[in-house]
Amino acid sequence: MQSSNISTATGVEITSTRTIYTFQAGAMSLRITYLSPIEAADAVKQSLPFTYVSFEANSTDGKPHSVQVYSDITAEWVSGDRSSVVTWDTTKTSSTTFHRVKLRDPKPLIENQNQAEDVTLYYAMANDPNLSYRIGVSGDCRDQFVTTGSLSGTASTNSGVINNPFVSFAFALDLGTITQTQQPTTISVGIVRDLVASFPIGSTSRPLYPYFASQYSVIDTVIDSFVADYTSALQRAAALDTRITNAASQISPHYANLVSLAARQTIGATELTLSNGTDGVWNMSDVRMLMKDVGTSSRMNPVEVLYASFPFFLYLNATYGGQLLKPLLESQQFYDQPYAARDLGSAYPQAAGFRNPHSQGIEQSANMLIMSLAHARASGDGSLIYRYYDYLNRWAGYLVYNSLLPTTDQTNDPEQYTNSTNLAIKGIIGIKAMAEISRAVGKDNDTQYYLNASATMSNQWRSFTLASDPDHIPRFYGGTNSSWSIMYNLYADKLLQTNVVSDDIYQLTTSYLKTVLGSNLVSANGIPLSSVAQGQVNAAWTLFTAAIVTDPDVRNSLIERVWTAANNASNYDFASAYGLDAKSSSGMSSPAMGAMFSILALGVTAQKINVPSSGSSSTSQPQKTNVIGPAVGGTIGGLAILGTVVIAVIIWRRRTKNRSSPSQELMREGGLEGQWMSPYNYNPQENAQSNTQLNNQSRPLLSDPPPTNTPPEPVVGSIMSTKAREAMAERYRPAVPSSNVSSDPPASSSPPTEVSYPSAAPGSSSQVDALRAELVEIRRVMQGIQAEAAERFEAPPNYHDIQSQRP
Incomplete structure (x- = not known):
C-alpha cells in the first residue's frame, strides 16, 4: 500500500x-x-x-x-x-x-x-x-x-x-x-x-x-485449484482452529497458546507420499508419511521424535500416525537386531535405513509398541499390527528380557544412568501394549504371556522404586530422597489406559513435583529433566508429565513455564529443549512439539480395532522365532524367577537360617545393611499410604550426592556377576511367543542376535568385595539347583518346543 x-x-x-x-x-x-x-x-x-x-x-x-x-x-x-x-x-x-x-x-x-x-x-x-x-x-x-x-x-x-x-x-x-x-x-x-x-x-x-x-x-x-480454494480453505482452517482452541482453553489459556504454536510446526516437518508402479499407475494403498528431524538433525522418521509428536497425530487424524509408522515397520526387514531401529536414515530425504546396533533398545522398542497400539486404538485400523506382528512380538521379547533392570540401555536424553525408574516403566508399559496388540489380532497365548509379564514386572518395579523411600520415585532404584526425574514415561500408561501403574504412583509423582516446583531448581521457564540435569528443560517431556499429574495446579504450573519460555525466547523458534534461562536451545522448530497435544490426546475415543481376517494374506516379513526371552520377572505365567531372588533363596537354603529378608542378609554380609533400603523388602500393606505429602524441609531438593559413601549404583544390578546372570538366563530363558504367520524371512535378513546380560556396575566401596566373594560360591552351586528350579517354575508358551529345536 x-x-x-x-x-x-x-x-x-x-x-x-x-x-x-x-x-x-x-x-x-x-x-x-x-x-x-x-x-x-x-x-x-x-x-x-x-x-x-x-x-x-x-x-x-x-x-x-x-x-x-x-x-x-x-x-x-x-x-x-x-x-x-x-x-x-x-x-x-x-x-x-x-x-x-x-x-x-x-x-x-x-x-x-x-x-x-x-x-x-x-x-x-x-x-x-x-x-x-x-x-x-x-x-x-x-x-x-x-x-x-x-x-x-x-x-x-x-x-x-x-x-x-x-x-x-x-x-x-x-x-x-x-x-x-x-x-x-x-x-x-x-x-x-x-x-x-x-x-x-x-x-x-x-x-x-x-x-x-x-x-x-x-x-x-x-x-x-489451490488459488481458487482459498475461501473454502480459510473456512476449514477456522473450524479446526476453533475446535483446538476451545478444547485447549478448557485446560488453560496458556495451554491453548502452546497447542496453537505447535500444530503447524509439527505437520510442517512431514510429507505425504505414495509410489508409482512399473505400469505407471499410482499405488493408492502404498501411502507413507515422512518426517524430518527439523532443528536437531536430518534424520528421517526419528522414532523418539515421532513418539513425542504422536499426540498431535492422534488428535488430528490417527491415520496420519499410521502412515508415519508404516515405513519404520517396513524397514525392519533389513534390521537384524532384537530391538527397533532408531530411524529410516540420517540424511533426509534419502531413507537409507538404519543398520547399526544402538544402545536405546528399550526406548525405541517401547516407543514403537506404544505408538502402534495407540494408532490402532485411535483409528480402529489393525492392519499394521497384524501385518507387522512378528516385529512387534520380537521387540516385546526384548523388553521382557531387559526392561526391569535397564543396566546398559540408554534414553535419548542428555543424561544417562543405570536402572532408570523412568526407562524401566516405559519398557513395562510397552509389554502391556503388546498384550493388547496380541489380544486385538487374536493370539490368546501371547496375550496371556505378556499380561502376566507386565503384571509381574510392574509389581517388581514398584517394589524396587519405593524401596529407598516410599514417598517418592527416585531417578534410579535405591536413589536418595533428593533424587528425582520428571516421570514423563507414565504418559503412555494414561494414553493407552493400560493401568500398569496404580493411582498412588501418580499421586506420589504429583506431590513430589509440587515440592520441586517450589524449589530453586526450577525457573519461570521450566523444570529440569531430573535432579542432575543441570538445568536442561525438555518441553515435550514436560507436557507429557503435565498430562499425568493429578493436581490441576501442578499441571498448569508446568504448562505455564513452557509457555513463558516460548514467549521469552525471541532469538529462536519454538524449541523442544532449552536451558532454564530459555536462551540456549536445541530442537528449534522440531516436530517433537506435537507433544503439546498430550493432554488433548487423552480425550481421543478408543475405537474397536479391526484386523484383516485370518484368511487374508500377510505381507509381513516375520523373523524366525528366537530364544530371546525374559530372564527377569516373576514366576507368574511362566516368567523366569528374578535372578537376585534366586540368589537369595540359594543363600537361605545353603545356610539353613531363618531370615526376615534374603536381600537384607546379603546387605548384612556385604557390610551395607542400614545404608539403604533393599528393594526386595517391599510390603504392599506397609506402603499403602505411600502417597504422603512431601515435606519441603524434611526432603531437601538438592542434586544427587556423590556416590562416595553409597553402594554401587544400582545395588540391584550389582548383586549378580555377569557370569551368574548369563548362567541363570541360559537355563531359564524362555522364547518370545511366536506368531501364527507362517512365512520365512527374506533371504537378506538374519535372525536377531542373542542378548547378553550387561556387566555389573563397578563398586565404590571395599565392602562390596565381600559380596562379590559370596557370589563366587553362589555360582559354584548354581547348577546343583537347576533341575529343582526347572520343576518348580513352569516355562512360558512354546518354550519346551523351541528348546528341543535348539542346536
Whole structure:
C-alpha cells in the first residue's frame, strides 16, 4: 500500500493454522494473514506444499483512500547455496499468473543448509485486470512500485546467481479508492519437488512422489485449484482452529497458546507420499508419511521424535500416525537386531535405513509398541499390527528380557544412568501394549504371556522404586530422597489406559513435583529433566508429565513455564529443549512439539480395532522365532524367577537360617545393611499410604550426592556377576511367543542376535568385595539347583518346543 507514513505493527494473533498481523498505515488498518492449511480429512490437500498470504484493509477515519498492494519473493528459497545459478519464468493460465524459479542444475534428494536442492518455487495470484508483475533487481522493482503503484510486466533476464544481484519476483495490485477491501487479496507460495524421497527395497530404492500427484498431472492445474480454494480453505482452517482452541482453553489459556504454536510446526516437518508402479499407475494403498528431524538433525522418521509428536497425530487424524509408522515397520526387514531401529536414515530425504546396533533398545522398542497400539486404538485400523506382528512380538521379547533392570540401555536424553525408574516403566508399559496388540489380532497365548509379564514386572518395579523411600520415585532404584526425574514415561500408561501403574504412583509423582516446583531448581521457564540435569528443560517431556499429574495446579504450573519460555525466547523458534534461562536451545522448530497435544490426546475415543481376517494374506516379513526371552520377572505365567531372588533363596537354603529378608542378609554380609533400603523388602500393606505429602524441609531438593559413601549404583544390578546372570538366563530363558504367520524371512535378513546380560556396575566401596566373594560360591552351586528350579517354575508358551529345536 502506498502511504507517506511508516506502517506500525499493532498486534499479532496465532492460531493452529494462521498467524495474523495487524498494522496501522496512515488512516488504514491492515490485516495480513499467513495461512498454512492443516487438512485433517483430505490427504490430497494435506500433501500440497503450498501456503497462503492474504491482505485486507479498512479505513479508520471513515474516508476512502487509494490502496495498492505490493509483494515479492527472492530465489533464496530454492537453495542453501546463495551462489547457485537459478532460472525463472512467468506463466499466465486462464485463472492465475505465477512466477516459477528453480536451480539450473538441481540435485535430486540432496539438501544444503537444510534446504532441498531440487525444488521449484511458485509464486501465484489470481488474475485481475489491475494485477501487474515484474522480475528484476529487487531495488528496481520496489522503486517502480513506490513511484507508479504498478509494475511493468517484464523480466530483465531469465537466469542469474541467487545473490548477485538479488532478483525479486514481484506482484502489484491496484485496489482503487476504498474504505475497506471487499475480499482478501491473496498470494500463494509453493515449494514443489517432483521426487520426494527414496525408500529402500532390498538392494534397490523405490522412488516416492508427492501424494497430490495422484490427482493432478500438471502443476498449472495444481496452482489454479489451490488459488481458487482459498475461501473454502480459510473456512476449514477456522473450524479446526476453533475446535483446538476451545478444547485447549478448557485446560488453560496458556495451554491453548502452546497447542496453537505447535500444530503447524509439527505437520510442517512431514510429507505425504505414495509410489508409482512399473505400469505407471499410482499405488493408492502404498501411502507413507515422512518426517524430518527439523532443528536437531536430518534424520528421517526419528522414532523418539515421532513418539513425542504422536499426540498431535492422534488428535488430528490417527491415520496420519499410521502412515508415519508404516515405513519404520517396513524397514525392519533389513534390521537384524532384537530391538527397533532408531530411524529410516540420517540424511533426509534419502531413507537409507538404519543398520547399526544402538544402545536405546528399550526406548525405541517401547516407543514403537506404544505408538502402534495407540494408532490402532485411535483409528480402529489393525492392519499394521497384524501385518507387522512378528516385529512387534520380537521387540516385546526384548523388553521382557531387559526392561526391569535397564543396566546398559540408554534414553535419548542428555543424561544417562543405570536402572532408570523412568526407562524401566516405559519398557513395562510397552509389554502391556503388546498384550493388547496380541489380544486385538487374536493370539490368546501371547496375550496371556505378556499380561502376566507386565503384571509381574510392574509389581517388581514398584517394589524396587519405593524401596529407598516410599514417598517418592527416585531417578534410579535405591536413589536418595533428593533424587528425582520428571516421570514423563507414565504418559503412555494414561494414553493407552493400560493401568500398569496404580493411582498412588501418580499421586506420589504429583506431590513430589509440587515440592520441586517450589524449589530453586526450577525457573519461570521450566523444570529440569531430573535432579542432575543441570538445568536442561525438555518441553515435550514436560507436557507429557503435565498430562499425568493429578493436581490441576501442578499441571498448569508446568504448562505455564513452557509457555513463558516460548514467549521469552525471541532469538529462536519454538524449541523442544532449552536451558532454564530459555536462551540456549536445541530442537528449534522440531516436530517433537506435537507433544503439546498430550493432554488433548487423552480425550481421543478408543475405537474397536479391526484386523484383516485370518484368511487374508500377510505381507509381513516375520523373523524366525528366537530364544530371546525374559530372564527377569516373576514366576507368574511362566516368567523366569528374578535372578537376585534366586540368589537369595540359594543363600537361605545353603545356610539353613531363618531370615526376615534374603536381600537384607546379603546387605548384612556385604557390610551395607542400614545404608539403604533393599528393594526386595517391599510390603504392599506397609506402603499403602505411600502417597504422603512431601515435606519441603524434611526432603531437601538438592542434586544427587556423590556416590562416595553409597553402594554401587544400582545395588540391584550389582548383586549378580555377569557370569551368574548369563548362567541363570541360559537355563531359564524362555522364547518370545511366536506368531501364527507362517512365512520365512527374506533371504537378506538374519535372525536377531542373542542378548547378553550387561556387566555389573563397578563398586565404590571395599565392602562390596565381600559380596562379590559370596557370589563366587553362589555360582559354584548354581547348577546343583537347576533341575529343582526347572520343576518348580513352569516355562512360558512354546518354550519346551523351541528348546528341543535348539542346536
